Amino acid sequence: MTHNTVDPAAVTPEMAVQIRTWRCDEDYSWRAVAQAASDLWGSEWGSNQxxxxDLCVAAAKLLGEDPYREPWN
Structure with missing residues (x-):
């Protein structure tokens, strides 16, 4: 489910790879992904779950993966 906090067109392939690394390889929670992204790319959302x-959904879709299946969840 999309909450309209992220414009998918604003997520670059490089950003998607970084988001995937945080979520899938480093086991970040959605809150941790949000905080890391806010710290790295500057966002007022902070650690908003x-x-x-939404970042994970946008990144997974850009990478041709299902954000609600392994390795994303």
Missing amino acids: LFGE
Whole structure:
């Protein structure tokens, strides 16, 4: 489910790879993904869980993966 906190067109392939690394390789929660992204790319969302989920959904879709299946969840 998308919460409209992320414009998918604003997520670059490089950003998607970084988001995937945080979520899938480093086991970040959605909150942790949101905070890491906010710290790295500058966002007022901070550790907002909905923002983190939306980032993961946008990144997974850009990479041709299902954000609600392994390795994303």
